[in-house]
Amino acid sequence: MTFSIIAKCKETGKYGAAVATCFPGVGAHSPHIEADTGIVLTQGWVNPPLGQEGIDYLKKGYTANETLNHLLMHDPGKELRQVAVMDQYGNSSSYTGVENDEYKGSIIGENWSVHGNVLEDPEVLSQMAEAFEASEGPLEVRLFEALAAGDAAGGDKRGKQSAVIKVVDIAEFPYIDFRVDDHEEPVQELRRIYEKNKHVLIERYYEWVDAVKQGIVL
């Protein structure tokens, strides 16, 4: 019922994820990202507690594989879910439960992975992967490119409703965290919100963080 991407920027070390689905308010459930730690993404029949549990496990230094296995071990409904994990090394690991509807699957690349279920076409995932690999610039822009490519390739076969993009840099200081909870074209709307508002805090992110930490005015 969803297509998504998780990635780590090799240059800056930022983690980011973007998800689109035919379900309202996907951003409330997933993804879970923490700076200097990694990403845990659950979709299909989402099990939200897996997100924090996975992040806590990653913080202990476990790899994506170990964390994924840990999550699956303790999730009796694992076959209903799609789970993807990225660790501090940029390695991804993902699992697609057999009870997700077709087309379902995932592709893992260097410092990124794409995943989806109830997809219109297997091309959705390969298009997302190609778009991400071919794109340049900040991580958030590359995530948008991938999400747009998935959307253009058919996306969720049931339709479109919500989308989310999250990128983290400095712990506890949100970098990019935009959501579209209910819209006819959620992916396009998400990009529009980003473009309109990026100058507010995103482009002066470090100044803002410095100002907050020192108790000074930006």
Add this chain to the structure above:
Amino acid sequence: MSGSIWDHLTRHQEKQVYIIDRATRAVISNASSTLPVRVKEDPEKVPPSFYVKDDIVIYELPDHQVMVEGETDIDVDFWSKQIPWLTYLFEENKHASQVLTDMANTLASKMYDEDILEVVIQTVIEAVPFADTGFLFLHDKQIDKLLIHAAVGFREESYRKTRLKKGEGVSGQVYATGIPEVINGEKNIRKAMTSMSDYNYTHYIKATKGREFPDCMISVPLMFENEILGVLTIDSFEAGGYFTQADLSLVKALADHAAIVLTHGRVYANEKKKREEYETTLQALRKEHEMVRRTTDFHHRLTNIAARGEGAEAIFNALKQTISYPFAVYDFLLHPYFETEGAARKELMPSFLTHPRVKNVRKTHKWNQIPLEKERLIVLPIIGVEDIWGFLCVWMPEDDIVENDIVLFEYGATVLSLELTKEEAIKEAEQGVKGELVEGLLSGKAQKTLEVQAANLGLTPGDYYSMVLTRLTPGSVAGLLPQHVKWKKEEIIRAFEEEFDKRGIKGIVAYYRSYIFAMASFDEQNGKKQARLEMKQLVDRLESWHLPLQTGVGRVHKNLNNVNHSLEDAEKCMELMTKENDPKVISFVSAGISRFLLQHSEEELNLFVDDILGPLLQYDRKKKSDFMETLISYVRYDKELKQVTEVLNVHHNTLYYRISRIQAILDIDFSDFEDWFNVQLACHVHDFLEQQ
């Protein structure tokens, strides 16, 4: 050294000069001090008050001794006049050198300390005369501003908030241009700082502890390989200080040194961070490698086992060597197929098959975990041809970090599934061959072909043969799925095969229509008697089985071609089985009268019963009496009055009366041997037909 005092010299050269204090014998000049010294113009002219020793010209002055390496014609008066100045210059030079040396030593010894920046600023302030306060700015690339990282003589809570842009204030200007500045005079300094933003200016003022502006300041860039790392600014608030160009040179030299130290510190910190990251990555890589290695080794071992056709047992052993936890393989009826010693002490919960997570395993064909009181049970499906064949169950401690082992379990279960599927297919093929042979025997197929088939199955046509037919009791299969019924039948086949093996009986066990047949063969050389004895022992054993079976056993016949006769015997026994309540096994040789009854049609038997007992049956029907019941008991207990009265719960007089009435109705005398035999036989046949 250079200066106007040497201008009058017509010809001079750099000479190593030593000036020694006579009183202390200390060398005033630096060990490496050189001076431009006028060289001797006239070799014949010998200056007074000096002498030459080992090419060194030595001047003996009242308080000092001066030594010049090589020739010179400077006289002693020159040295007398210049010594005070030279002494002062040497002292200054020595001070600066000493400061630089001390700072180098200090910074070198504290290079990796966390407070190295405080050490730098403190050292510089101590080295420069009149300096009492200062800032050390570093450039923050992310926000492109100068931040104060260390300071002496200012309030931290205020100076920490300073964020200077390039060109802002004196320090910002020095950062922007890379040119050091020395400013003397409070007014000049105040003026230079007007370019600061209100915000930074306010925080600067708040940071000062006494006066707002110093008397003098020096600001130098911290530069390393053309990159400006930051700015070092020192001030003098006290005693009307004044910074000279010499002070600026000293601070500049100190700043250069500090820049190297800071760069080194950054490189070191970066390298340390990388090393820690590398170490973490290495550990993670080692763990992953170990997992991959285990998985790969296991994969290779199982692949080799499968390739060599070593069977399920070898797979279990490979699993046992790899997995340290107790585990067992159960078939779908939860009979253990293989179990480790640890697993033999474990028990599956009674409701295992209906446990929601096991149901989930059956539904998804994927593993799941059941939390137990002190451990967890991992249940992995073993997939058969049509459905789940059984389960691989692993008991693990709850607190053990073994998540990665699930990959091994999954692979083990998969290979096991393939192996068991293969074995199942082989068994089915064998069953097919055996079934074909039996069908052939019964249908009178060409003898030659049958003999070849029999020989292929290890049978000798001339031996003695007996056929056993068996089936599950109707009650034991009620409500079971066809797959489960099949499994139960397979279990019975295995039990027969094991029994034959144990007894050294050659034979074949297979499906035959709705039955399972077991054909036993006995060596003809041991004779028929021995064959019968062995069959008798087998029947005794079958009777002791606790399986829900009905079994018919045919007689022993010579030659494979006659085995169909034994099969007919067994079939008749099976037919009897529906008429007998209890016996699990009926052997044709011990079937008694029933075997004769089976030879006649039901109609024939009914005629016989009617002929002998007809009047009594009609009487009972008409009068609603129960004389038939009395007669059957009378026959069963062979006229024993005591037993019959007890069974019927009647007085003996009543029994006498009833027997008398029965004889009258049947017009028969029970004391007549022939009449009594007919009545006995008719009662048996009546019972037989009733049960049918």
